[in-house]
Amino acid sequence: MNTSHTDAAVSAVSHALLRSYDDALIHDRIVRVLQSKKITTPTPIQSQAIPAVIAGDDVMGIAQTGTGKTLAFVVPMMQKLLQSQGNALVVVPTRELAYQVEEVCRWFAQSLNIFSTVIVGGAPMDRQMRDLKRRPRVIVATPGRLNDHLERNPKMLSSTSYLVLDEADRMFDMGFAPQIKMILKHVPEKDQRQTVLFSATMPDEIARLARDIMHTPLHIEIAPTPETKVDITQEIIIIEKAQHMNALFAAIKEVEGTVLVFTRTKHQARKLTYALRDANQRAEELHSGRSLAQRKKALQAVKEKRSRILVATDIAARGIDIDHMELVINYDLPESPEEYVHRIGRTGRAGRKGRALSFVIADQSDLLRRIERTIKKTLDRTTLQGVPTTDLKMGASFNPRRNGRGGGRGFGGGSRGGFGGRRNFGPRRGGNGRSQQNRNFN
Numbered sequence: 001m002n003t004s005h006t007d008a009a010v011s012a013v014s015h016a017l018l019r020s021y022d023d024a025l026i027h028d029r030i031v032r033v034l035q036s037k038k039i040t041t042p043t044p045i046q047s048q049a050i051p052a053v054i055a056g057d058d059v060m061g062i063a064q065t066g067t068g069k070t071l072a073f074v075v076p077m078m079q080k081l082l083q084s085q086g087n088a089l090v091v092v093p094t095r096e097l098a099y100q101v102e103e104v105c106r107w108f109a110q111s112l113n114i115f116s117t118v119i120v121g122g123a124p125m126d127r128q129m130r131d132l133k134r135r136p137r138v139i140v141a142t143p144g145r146l147n148d149h150l151e152r153n154p155k156m157l158s159s160t161s162y163l164v165l166d167e168a169d170r171m172f173d174m175g176f177a178p179q180i181k182m183i184l185k186h187v188p189e190k191d192q193r194q195t196v197l198f199s200a201t202m203p204d205e206i207a208r209l210a211r212d213i214m215h216t217p218l219h220i221e222i223a224p225t226p227e228t229k230v231d232i233t234q235e236i237i238i239i240e241k242a243q244h245m246n247a248l249f250a251a252i253k254e255v256e257g258t259v260l261v262f263t264r265t266k267h268q269a270r271k272l273t274y275a276l277r278d279a280n281q282r283a284e285e286l287h288s289g290r291s292l293a294q295r296k297k298a299l300q301a302v303k304e305k306r307s308r309i310l311v312a313t314d315i316a317a318r319g320i321d322i323d324h325m326e327l328v329i330n331y332d333l334p335e336s337p338e339e340y341v342h343r344i345g346r347t348g349r350a351g352r353k354g355r356a357l358s359f360v361i362a363d364q365s366d367l368l369r370r371i372e373r374t375i376k377k378t379l380d381r382t383t384l385q386g387v388p389t390t391d392l393k394m395g396a397s398f399n400p401r402r403n404g405r406g407g408g409r410g411f412g413g414g415s416r417g418g419f420g421g422r423r424n425f426g427p428r429r430g431g432n433g434r435s436q437q438n439r440n441f442n
Contacts, residue, residue, distance in 0.1 A: 015051040018042045025051060027079050033111050034075075043068030044222045050076050053196060058217040060210050061198045065167075065321075065342065066349035067222065070104050073164045073196045078108045080194070081137050086161025090140045091183060093170045093315075095120040095292060096299065100321045101166065102140040114138065121145040122292035132156065143171060143179035150186050160187040161194065168199040168206050169338070174315060177205070190215045200345070201338055232348035234375075235382040236358045236368070238389055244331060244359055245275065250384035251357055252281065252309065257326030258302060261311045262343050264332045272331065273311045286312040286320075314339055323349050330358035333367055337374030357382070365392040 018025060020041060021034045034040070042050065045063045052059050053076035063069040077088050092098050098120045105116040116138035117131040125148070132139075132149065139146075139157075149156060165171070171180060187193060195214045199206050210217055239247055252259055263269045266287035276283035284298035284307045301307040303322055312320070314334065328347045334340045340358075348354025358379070360368055372378055383389060 015048070015055055015057075017047045018050050019047070025054060026075065027082060029082070029111050030075060030078055030108065033108050037107060039071070043072075045069050045220065046072045046075070048220045048222060049073070049196075052218050052220065053077075053194070054079055056194065058190075058195045058214040059197070060214065060217040060219050061196070062200070062202055062219075062221040063198055064200050065345040066323075069166070069198050070101055070321075073166070073198070074101070074104050074108075077138070077162050077164070078105075078112055078114060080162055081114050082112055084161060085159075086193075087136075087159045088138045088162040088164070089157060089160045089183075089187065090138065090164040090166060091143060091146065091171070091180070092140065092166045093142065093174055093176065095122060095142060096286075096295065096320060097167065098140045098142055099296065102138075105138050105140065116140060119145050119149060120292070143176040143183060147179050147182055150183070154186060157183070157186045158188070161192075163187055163193055163195045165195075165197045168197050168209065169201045169203060170342070172203070172205055172209075173338070180209075184213055200342060231352070232344055232354045232356055234344060234356045234358075234377070234379050236360045236379045237382055237384060237387070238360045238362065238392055239387060240390055241361050243387055245272075247359055247384055247387045248272065248329065248331060249279065250387050251327070251329055252276075254384070255327050255355070257308070258305070258322065258324050259309045259327045259329060260320070260322075260325050260346050261309065261329045261331050262334070263311065263313060264335070266313055268332070269311045269313055276309055276311070281309055282307040283309040283311060286310055288313070288315065314343070320346055322346070323352065325349065326352075326355065328354070328356045330356070333358055333360060333364055333371075335367075337371045340371045341375065360392070362390055362392055368392070 021031055021039060026034075045061060045067045046069075049059050049061055049069075049072040053073065061069060061072065063072070073090070077090075080086070081088060090101055092101060098118050102116050102118045105114075109115050114137045115134075117128070117134075117136040117140070119128050119132075119139055119141035121142060121144055123145075128145075128149065129152075132153075165180070171177075190213055195217070197206075197210055197214065197217070237247060248261065261269075261272060263272060266289040269285050269287045270289065273283050273285040284301050286295055286298050290298070298307075298310065299320065299322075302310045305324070310320075310322075325347045328344055330340070330343060334343060344354075344356040347356060368379070381389075
């Protein structure tokens, strides 16, 4: 945990930690809303960031998903808006994350009389323009669509007193740097607004951005790195590409809870979803080929446990906020170590233990080594019953470490023992798949 000002000429400011939301620092009306949601104790990032923001500091936070960073900027934002006449702008990389953030903002709407709106692509432009004419105090937006509105109304952000850039590293990864720079030209100068920036990582371009747009920001780093995040078990299985589908069904069979499957392409996501449904699994797909309404419906089905499997691409999965995600499967290894960190952060949330399993093929040793160097951890090899494994270098079978599971038990341990000796389990209609569909996965 680290808190310091990034400008060496300025001494670090020490703020008392927020130990409880019942603290006198937080406005009573905000406390009552949080209590109605059964939120009483701040997470570490909230404990440090909220007092700093309320005190007026610009804040640059390094925080993984699942650490509670949304409330870390929404709570002080609402308090600032309650006590001043300015407006707030929250910029996020994806539509899903925008809706997640705005949902939290809506908790406070009636009690505080502070209303918000979402400005994202894929939604009707004319409806958004009507919403903006109502002068919402909070705008939650994705960069592309916000720029579309700025072309029509360049002065719409002139009263912004509170600016948030959430998941800044992902916005840069997705090529939104030009749009972000354009947005910044339409908000007041950095000494006339308060700026909060959150990022899971701090690459050089984000550090440079922070120096340019923030006024002596307070640096708060609480995000647990993957090697210290003991609530996530990280494993790999080395298999031939032809075994991926078998491995997927075997891994899903081994757990009873919610599963998130990552693929690199929307075509692969669609294909896997159909295969899972053919085997009577309750599966949803989340990718750019789905409409905004379809994506919201898929997320809601998984949140409410009406479906237990979500197949997603990396970009579409940004903003997924589902606390009960038991297992993350990397059907395809991500293209970068940073994306690996983002993916596995979807499990092991809200104090729960999580599990991440990556499918690795023999010629991916270089990519695997880059991931392991980044997370400073050698990923344990595992097996799935009925799925033959191979080796990264020689292509020969190997006897992986079992981490004390004992022979015969596949991924995840326990007494179920994988497929009970059945091999080449794959998508099919009827049969055992039907009984799997009717299980209660709580």
